[in-house]
Amino acid sequence: MISGKTRFVPLLAHPCRHVRTPPLFNAECERQGVDMVMVPLDVRPDMLEQTVASLQAVENVAGMVITIPHKGSMAALCDRKVGAAELVGACNVVRKEADGRLTGGMLDGEGFVAGLRHEGRDPAGRRTLLVGAGGAASGVAHALLQAGVADLTIANRSSEKAEYLARQLAGFFPHARVVAGSAHPGGYDLVVNGTALGMHDGDPLPVNPLELDEGSVVAEVVMQPDMTPLLIAAEARGCHIHKGIHMIEQQVQLLVDFLK
Ligand SMILES: NC(=O)c1ccc[n+]([C@@H]2O[C@H](COP(=O)([O-])OP(=O)(O)OC[C@H]3O[C@@H](n4cnc5c(N)ncnc54)[C@H](OP(=O)(O)O)[C@@H]3O)[C@@H](O)[C@H]2O)c1
Known part of the structure; x- marks a missing residue:
């Protein structure tokens, strides 16, 4: 159940018709009892920076999941990268830390x-x-x-x-x-x-x-x-x-x- 306490995880893609992650992610959150929900957002490449800046300002955004064609560009927008994201310069997941900074990971x-x-x-x-x-x-x-x-x-x-x-x-x-x-x-x-x-x-x-x-x-x-x-x-x-x-x-x- 989505409530006022639910944390939002947008999936950024362009186009987004092909994505299959949201139902699997939402089912996994339910299985683990984690109050987060994923919804796909269709974001054109020229709007990525602006979209990320806006999402960063939203208090109940937990982070973002990133797919085609944004993984490389997203890596450049992160404040720091961890694990494989640092080495390959691409990330498919971004966590918004308590101070608003973005930590990028690559779990593909x-x-x-x-x-x-x-x-x-x-x-x-x-x-x-x-x-x-x-x-x-x-x-x-x-x-x-x-x-x-x-x-x-x-x-x-x-x-x-x-x-x-x-x-x-x-x-x-x-x-x-x-x-x-x-x-x-x-x-x-x-x-x-x-x-x-x-x-x-x-x-x-x-x-x-x-x-x-x-x-x-x-x-x-x-x-x-x-x-x-x-x-x-x-x-x-x-x-x-x-x-x-x-x-x-x-x-x-x-x-x-x-x-x-
Ligand atoms: N199963 C999963 O869990 C999962 C997870 C992540 C992604 N994916 C899928 O993986 C695919 C790639 O995503 P991505 O995020 O890696 O995208 P990306 O960063 O934009 O990379 C696209 C890759 O495809 C190549 N490519 C695209 N069109 C081509 C064409 N017409 N001819 C030859 N090569 C072409 C690109 O070559 P150039 O470098 O020459 O452009 C590049 O190597 C998508 O289908 C995505 O849905 C699946």
């Missing part, structure tokens, strides 16, 4: 890895191709390395972003091989789509499914639609598929813990 990657483990697919030791170098992909890359992936190739449309991310992570995980490369998926045990491709009708596939090794795991961050064209093609190819919804299902508890 932890959620992704927890989702893999929950489905019995520990990523440790898997030769991995990650397509994407945006907010979600950066968090996923960091968490995969932390979880024991020792060989990670990052491919992105804007190759300079993949190169920058690979350099940052290689410095932080010196024992792993982290490189920017092409999106050819042959020879990998784990192939992750960390881009937004698959959300919209007519999107190109992030990798050529005919190049996927049979028996490899093909994982999505995109959760709407539930079965993306990549997952459909990968299943037909004989791969094990891992849906984007697993990432948010495992992440909601982390988000509530960060904000409560």
Whole structure:
């Protein structure tokens, strides 16, 4: 029940039709007995700074959850960043402290890895191709390395972003091989789509499914639609598929813990 004491957690996205986090987050708050509620707000990129400043001034805002396309810009608006957010320069959750300052975190990657483990697919030791170098992909890359992936190739449309991310992570995980490369998926045990491709009708596939090794795991961050064209093609190819919804299902508890 929403009351005058309920703390508000807006989810900032643009567009916001695709988001699936609010019902899961609100159910997790109810399960934990935490009096917070999430509602999606459709915020254009040119209005982000102004919106965040206004929300910062609202007393009962606990923080914000951030998704496409705002994760990088939001990191620049935080007073401080913690954990993976500091390293990858992107955040998907912001806590408003008692003095109004904003602390940014990045829990996408932890959620992704927890989702893999929950489905019995520990990523440790898997030769991995990650397509994407945006907010979600950066968090996923960091968490995969932390979880024991020792060989990670990052491919992105804007190759300079993949190169920058690979350099940052290689410095932080010196024992792993982290490189920017092409999106050819042959020879990998784990192939992750960390881009937004698959959300919209007519999107190109992030990798050529005919190049996927049979028996490899093909994982999505995109959760709407539930079965993306990549997952459909990968299943037909004989791969094990891992849906984007697993990432948010495992992440909601982390988000509530960060904000409560
Ligand atoms: N399952 C979950 O829990 C969860 C959590 C967070 C996010 N997500 C999903 O993850 C996706 C990405 O979100 P984000 O926050 O990371 O967004 P973002 O920071 O804007 O990054 C978007 C990424 O997609 C790539 N991309 C976009 N359009 C492309 C195109 N036409 N061709 C090739 N690459 C393209 C971008 O490449 P460039 O760098 O070249 O632009 C970039 O790597 C969204 O679908 C979001 O809903 C899911």
